[in-house]
């Protein structure tokens with residue numbers, strides 16, 4: 107857990123996103139402060155869309171994204187649900203390409219996520235879990251102020267999922283907001299400072315995890331989810347399809363996000 111923040115690194119103000127006229131996100135206003143924020147909610151509640159809008163990979167239909175606290179040559183880092191690495195290159199070569207753009211060290215980046223010994227392996231020969239870790243390493247190159255990770259622990263074994271989440275959470279400091287969408291509520295308990303719970307494209311509850319647990323008389327994130335979403339069962343421990351793959355759901359729109367800065371928010 108990181109120390110409490112001074113102000114948001116990024117904000118969404120009245121963000122709506124529709125597909126075919128159907129709102130997937132509706133009037134979402136939220137500030138993402140330094141520390142770890144977990145975005146949770148049922149399948150299809152709009153978590154990935156929120157992250158994509160946040161990093162500029164998807165344009166909002168209405169509303170505004172601002173990055174009042176983003177600084178440096180690479181303000182945003184993003185791990186999409188499916189990481190599109192170019193085949194034929196090793197893990198080190200892959201990271202070196204991106205690291206050179208932002209003056210970072212690929213070997214240090216590999217070590218950060220526990221892939222220090224896998225640098226010479228080709229990306230296509232990595233397991234789904236290792237790919238995901240490599241994706242996390244890539245997303246945090248250049249020390250971005252806002253790191254958005256879409257299900258970093260999806261489909262990973264217990265050791266890997268903990269490592270993936272920890273590698274992500276460790277990036278959070280007084281100036282860095284890490285936003286993680288995840289079904290892994292045990293890891294949310296362990297690593298998140300704040301939680302945003304989405305329900306049908308709207309924020310059902312949001313705030314510091316401890317406060318939300320208190321307010322809803324919940325013992326943990328799982329119970330909070332159950333109370334708020336009203337489902338008889340919260341998501342399983344593992345957040346993915348459990349087949350060791352790096353997830354699915356590509357819509358072919360997962361390129362390097364555009365930075366979309368519109369000024370300092372007053373939120």
Ligand SMILES: Nc1ncnc2c1ncn2[C@@H]1O[C@H](COP(=O)(O)OP(=O)(O)OP(=O)(O)O)[C@@H](O)[C@H]1O
Pocket residue numbers: 125130147148149150151152153154155156357
């Ligand atoms: N590119 C798109 N075109 C059309 N519909 C889309 C697109 N992207 C998302 N949607 C729809 O928006 C809704 C929310 O999707 P999103 O992926 O944001 O949800 P999610 O909460 O991340 O779900 P999950 O937990 O299953 O990953 C879904 O109904 C989805 O079908």
